[in-house]
Amino acid sequence: MKIFRSARAVQGAVDQVGVKGVQGWCASSLFVCIRVNGRDFFSAFCHLERCDVQAALGIGKYVGFIAPLDLLPGDIVEVATPLCQLLPGCPQRVGANEWLPVSASSNPAFAPLVELLKQSRASHFKPFFKRNSGFSAVALRNATEPELLVKLATTSTHAADIHLFYKQVIEPYALPAPALVPASSTSLSNGYLIYRYIEGTSFSAASLLSEKTRCYVINVLEKLHNVPSGQLKRTNTQQPYWVYLRKSVLRQSLLTFDVGHSRLIFAMWRCINRLPWVLSHGDLHTGNVLVNDENDEISLIDWDRWGLLPIGYDEACFLRGLPFKKALSYLPEKRDLRLGFTIISFWLGLVQDSQFRSTLTAKDMVQYFKGAM
Numbered sequence: 001m002k003i004f005r006s007a008r009a010v011q012g013a014v015d016q017v018g019v020k021g022v023q024g025w026c027a028s029s030l031f032v033c034i035r036v037n038g039r040d041f042f043s044a045f046c047h048l049e050r051c052d053v054q055a056a057l058g059i060g061k062y063v064g065f066i067a068p069l070d071l072l073p074g075d076i077v078e079v080a081t082p083l084c085q086l087l088p089g090c091p092q093r094v095g096a097n098e099w100l101p102v103s104a105s106s107n108p109a110f111a112p113l114v115e116l117l118k119q120s121r122a123s124h125f126k127p128f129f130k131r132n133s134g135f136s137a138v139a140l141r142n143a144t145e146p147e148l149l150v151k152l153a154t155t156s157t158h159a160a161d162i163h164l165f166y167k168q169v170i171e172p173y174a175l176p177a178p179a180l181v182p183a184s185s186t187s188l189s190n191g192y193l194i195y196r197y198i199e200g201t202s203f204s205a206a207s208l209l210s211e212k213t214r215c216y217v218i219n220v221l222e223k224l225h226n227v228p229s230g231q232l233k234r235t236n237t238q239q240p241y242w243v244y245l246r247k248s249v250l251r252q253s254l255l256t257f258d259v260g261h262s263r264l265i266f267a268m269w270r271c272i273n274r275l276p277w278v279l280s281h282g283d284l285h286t287g288n289v290l291v292n293d294e295n296d297e298i299s300l301i302d303w304d305r306w307g308l309l310p311i312g313y314d315e316a317c318f319l320r321g322l323p324f325k326k327a328l329s330y331l332p333e334k335r336d337l338r339l340g341f342t343i344i345s346f347w348l349g350l351v352q353d354s355q356f357r358s359t360l361t362a363k364d365m366v367q368y369f370k371g372a373m
Contacts (some may be wrong), residue, residue: 010046010081011057013204014089017077018098021069021358024089025050028372029081034067037076042067052208073100074109084305088204092129099124107145116150116322119188139197148181154193154358158304161234162193165306168232169224176220176299198299200277200290205321209286214319216298217289218330225278225337232279234307242309249347252354256294261357264366271373275340280309284318312340320348324364335372342368 012026026032026046034042073095079087093109102122107113110127112135116123126139140148154272163180170177178195186194205207222224246269253265280304281288290299315337319327324345331338346365349356356362 005148010085010087012063012081012087012203014077014079014087014092015204017071017090017092017094019071019073020093021067021071022077022079023064023066023088024079025053025063025065026081026087027053027061027063028085029083031082032087033082033084034078035067035078035080036069036071040166042069057207058332060329072107073104075108080359093127095127099126099139112152116152116188116192120150121187141197145186148186149178149195149197149201150188151193151195154191157235159191161236161306162303163234164234165275165303169227169306170303173223173227175224176297178299178301198292198301200292200297200299202287206255206284206286206319206323206327209289209291212296213289213291213298214330214331216285217300217318218315220279220300221284221318222332224281224314225311229280229308231255237307239305239307239309241283241305242313245344245347245351248351252350257270260297266345267373268369271339271369272343275336276311278311280307280314282314283308284314285320286318289318299341310340311337312342312343316344316348320345322369324361328368339372341371342372 010026011028012024012032014022014024016023022034022044024032027359029046031045032042033040034044036042044065044067046063046065048066050064053063054060071094076093077090077094078091079089081087095104097109101124102117102280104110105117105125113125113127113359116138117140120140122139122140122142126141127135128137128139130136135152137149137151142149160340166177166180178198181194181196182281183192184188188194206214235264249265250269253262256262281283281300281303284300285301288300288302290300290301315327315331319330319341324342328338328341332340342365346362346369349362349365353359
């Protein structure tokens, strides 16, 4: 989840990493430093116009950068500010989000995929990577079958949880998500989570999404939250980001030695425990929202962390980065939802930026919380 990447907020993103170089934007510094395979490689000035970002942030200065480089598939690329703060979207391997011919699997970096590619008889593949540059999934293409996305390193327990959620929630309630594909209908062995591959664009921040997309996703979340959970329970109930968030906020409040701030956090803690817990996506940052470039169809992906979470959690993660009052305007006029959204947004701000509680945004959130209680 990108919101936990650093102690202080970095305004920027890596948009593309390929064999011809790196491009993105950064509003936090005048230039960025690029490392390849752990070695300092290149510096690029942020001097190019990015109308989309500048309009979203309300700034006039140019923030875009393009670094023309000769890179190889499998190279690990890191882009950071001069203060060594990584930009969202990296580290990233060259070849991520690009269709590669199967012959590229001869590169040692793709050795873990060789057996899977042989089973699938794919002509092309598109690797996807975790934040640590390990493989998370691979898309497969051949001439005779629809394109597939295969999740890697999936346990039987996790696969059972996903199949249960699809069967009882996503399919009957027609939520916009990639279709699950039985392994028996493919040339792959059992043990993989397999989806129909959806081509689309994801974005690094809610400010870069269209009004239509923001409203659509909020409506989908309202539909999801209204699904009765009944006997629907995960075998693996862990929600690592929610656990991390609560512990971090509590620890920070105690270390401030500010009695007033600690009382505020405990009041929010008591409130969040009384709010409804609803079915949630669990990891709904904007990178998990895909927009089809041809027909503008929107899909939510990576439902791996679905579960019961406080109402407002998904909305706070999704709208993160928008001005508080603007983000609040997208939500239905429901007290519990808006309270949960405000508390979790405040906590996310505290975790991301140690100076957040002194900002006007934080003061607006505290004022809203106290007024709603």
